[in-house]
Amino acid sequence: MNHTARRIGRSLALVLPVVLVLSGTFAVSHVNWSGNPADSVLTASSEDASVPAKPRAAHDVLREKLLLELQEKDPGEALTSLQRAVDRKPSLARHCVSLARALGKAAVKTYGATRAQSFARPVCDTSFASGVAQFG
Template sequence: MTTSRYHPGVNQAARRIGRTLAFVLPVVLVLSGTLAVTRVPWAPSGSEAQVLTAAGATARDTSSDSVRRPATPQDALERELVTVLQEEDPGVALTRLQEEMNRRPSLAPYCTSIARSLGRAAVAKYGGSLPLAHAWSRPVCDTSFAAGVATAPGR
């Protein structure tokens, strides 16, 4: 009778460790990337503006940026379409968005973010009512309007 070198307890432990790492490692990587912090050398030492997170700039920073640089075509289109949505209805704004994407293909990379903004604006227009805002959903820009409705604050 020969003794086998196979140890079932060791294999099970290795698999358990491997599965745990396979689950935990991506979570750790995502969280570390999301919470990444960098210091900017041009800000005065010790100031609040010196630390920028991956989440983005503060409201104060964005307002000063819009004063310094002219509006980009996609920003202008977004503002125009939000105004149309507020004055008329989301259907008109979404139709115009689709027409602009066909007319100016260079704006296509911004279509999803504009459609999401329109979804959030629709929720705001209808006082936080998701069903009213969601009723206007169309497959413009890969259903990003519906995603904007679903993620709108104050619903």
């Protein structure tokens, strides 16, 4: 048993310095020594980390919420939520057509054109129906 431990110890004594030298060499080779940020391996991640995320527009947040609701419930519920959101926040009215069309497109993907059309309501001047027709 003592002989096995000694062999393992000798092996580690030979291998460990090689591993340390190689890992140090790799670490040094990835440092940008030129001073030019374009040459840096870490440029992309370090620049992305320092830039704060842009706040998402209300209509983009609403679009994701409505598409999720369409998947979890049905297009009729999503259209009702769209109408309520536009009623609560009139500034969303200018995005209503594109939101309803996106719902129409998603409904066709999920339910097929015929079934998706059955959910159509007069929200945003029948944009849902035109989205179904366009993508159906």
